[in-house]
Amino acid sequence: MASIMVACSSNKKPIATDTATEVAGSEVDFKIEKSGAQLWGEVCNRCHIAPSPADYNDTDWETISLHMRVRANLTEEEITKIETFLKSAN
Amino acid sequence: MGIDQLYQNLEKMKKLLMTLIILGLGSSALAQTYNTFEPSKTQFMLRGYGHTGFEYLDTGGEQESTFLGATFAPIFLYKHSDKLMFEAELEFELEGNELKTGLEYADVMYVLNKHMTVRAGKFLLPFGTFMERLHPAWINRLPSRPLGFGHDGIAPASDIGVELRGAFDLGGPKMNYAVYVTNGPRIKDGSEEPEEAGMLDFGYYEDVNLAKALGGRIGLLPLSDSSMEWGISAYTTNSTGAEDSDYKEVGAFLWALDLSYVKSITPLQGVVDIKAQYNSSNVDTATYYEIEDGISEPYSFDNQSSSFYTQLSYRPIMSGSDFIKQLEFVGRYSDFNAPEGAEWEEKSTQYAFGLNYWLSWRSVVKLSYQTTKMEGGHDSDGTTRTNGLFVHWAIGF
Numbered sequence: 309m310a311s312i313m314v315a316c317s318s319n320k321k322p323i324a325t326d327t328a329t330e331v332a333g334s335e336v337d338f339k340i341e342k343s344g345a346q347l348w349g350e351v352c353n354r355c356h357i358a359p360s361p362a363d364y365n366d367t368d369w370e371t372i373s374l375h376m377r378v379r380a381n382l383t384e385e386e387i388t389k390i391e392t393f394l395k396s397a398n
Numbered sequence: 399m400g401i402d403q404l405y406q407n408l409e410k411m412k413k414l415l416m417t418l419i420i421l422g423l424g425s426s427a428l429a430q431t432y433n434t435f436e437p438s439k440t441q442f443m444l445r446g447y448g449h450t451g452f453e454y455l456d457t458g459g460e461q462e463s464t465f466l467g468a469t470f471a472p473i474f475l476y477k478h479s480d481k482l483m484f485e486a487e488l489e490f491e492l493e494g495n496e497l498k499t500g501l502e503y504a505d506v507m508y509v510l511n512k513h514m515t516v517r518a519g520k521f522l523l524p525f526g527t528f529m530e531r532l533h534p535a536w537i538n539r540l541p542s543r544p545l546g547f548g549h550d551g552i553a554p555a556s557d558i559g560v561e562l563r564g565a566f567d568l569g570g571p572k573m574n575y576a577v578y579v580t581n582g583p584r585i586k587d588g589s590e591e592p593e594e595a596g597m598l599d600f601g602y603y604e605d606v607n608l609a610k611a612l613g614g615r616i617g618l619l620p621l622s623d624s625s626m627e628w629g630i631s632a633y634t635t636n637s638t639g640a641e642d643s644d645y646k647e648v649g650a651f652l653w654a655l656d657l658s659y660v661k662s663i664t665p666l667q668g669v670v671d672i673k674a675q676y677n678s679s680n681v682d683t684a685t686y687y688e689i690e691d692g693i694s695e696p697y698s699f700d701n702q703s704s705s706f707y708t709q710l711s712y713r714p715i716m717s718g719s720d721f722i723k724q725l726e727f728v729g730r731y732s733d734f735n736a737p738e739g740a741e742w743e744e745k746s747t748q749y750a751f752g753l754n755y756w757l758s759w760r761s762v763v764k765l766s767y768q769t770t771k772m773e774g775g776h777d778s779d780g781t782t783r784t785n786g787l788f789v790h791w792a793i794g795f
Contacts, residue, residue: 350624353669354660355527356537356794357759371441371477375485377509380531381524381574381617383565384512 344393467492546705582611699739
């Protein structure tokens with residue numbers, strides 16, 4: 309699982325690192341944006357073991373994401389980012 | 399017709415079909431059809447879970463052992479658009495020689511806005527987290543449910559009604575809420591099962607009166623990595639008896655506290671998962687009747703029950719060994735207190751220990767030992783100790 313996370317986050321725009329440097333350089337109260345891969349690792353493990361992106365195709369991830377958004381009461385931002393990640397890494 | 403002839407005819411048909419396709423669509427169009435394949439807007443998924451196993455029980459010296467009939471719970475997910483969805487779960491289970499069926503949930507949901515979704519139908523109630531989030535066999539880390547949940551439990555599991563739910567990002571911490579109105583429970587007045595007089599029957603879905611149950615839960619995830627969630631739930635109804643019965647005025651108030659903590663801890667080389675829930679049920683005092691030697695004797699009791707469980711599990715996912723990585727160690731304590739003076743008066747405590755082997759994220763073989771000490775209970779007097787050994791195999795799909 310960890311290897312998928314590393315592999316996927318390296319393919320993506322390194323959002324977290326960018327913003328982190330920005331925070332260091334400015335005085336603004338800035339929230340560090342998390343990537344979909346990171347959110348997937350944190351959020352999808354809370355009730356059951358997080359499924360691997362490869363387990364479903366894009367269409368199924370759309371259905372599952374809506375299902376989990378409601379069942380797990382996730383924020384729109386969380387589920388949108390995670391869904392994008394799952395669909396990009398399967 | 400001989401095989402050769404059949405084969406020749408098939409070959410002819412194949413050629414004809416190919417010619418038609420090439421003539422009719424053109425090869426480029428054909429290629430395009432494949433390349434731009436678009437999934438339909440309507441999406442349907444059939445999923446679900448099942449489990450089977452073996453159990454050995456020793457109840458106060460009386461032993462029994464059995465292979466368990468497989469349980470099969472198909473789940474239908476129907477996504478109509480990005481906002482509208484229907485979910486339903488059927489349950490099939492062999493109880494003795496009978497096939498028991500059930501409709502666990504069947505509800506429609508619509509995302510109203512960023513922070514609010516409406517659900518209507520029969521849904522799992524967010525009273526604490528165990529029933530809504532953790533009870534499916536492929537999610538529950540132990541083969542059994544904690545005391546206080548399930549049959550004769552005090553926590554409501556599902557009901558028919560409407561619900562609003564949603565979540566907010568508080569800039570790191572997160573908060574989620576759910577509020578619902580449902581038909582509510584029916585009180586067992588003792589006319590059918592005198593030994594259960596005063597219990598709330600949450601499995602009685604038909605509404606027996608005009609009063610509805612109102613409930614909700616607020617969840618707070620204080621840490622930005624979502625590893626911890628605290629929840630508080632409440633559930634209330636003014637009436638649990640039939641409109642024209644003596645129990646019409648008997649109301650109930652229940653509340654629950656829940657905790658979840660899941661975190662990957664490097665020095666421990668694995669994931670630590672803590673879950674806990676406390677349930678409290680307060681039903682208004684009422685008079686019930688006990689038939690002794692043909693005479694009906696009234697009695698009453700302070701109708702308060704509670705139950706609690708806490709579970710700790712650990713998966714050494716950072717271990718170098720592929721075998722050890724798939725293992726999980728679980729321990730759970732639970733207790734249940736039913737009201738003193740009731741026919742179902744009971745004080746129980748239970749310890750359960752388990753060793754799991756995860757075949758995948760949704761399939762697990764669970765081996766567990768469980769010991770329960772029960773004082774009272776409506777089947778017996780005195781103290782009963784039940785020890786059980788379970789091997790279950792659960793799979794989600």
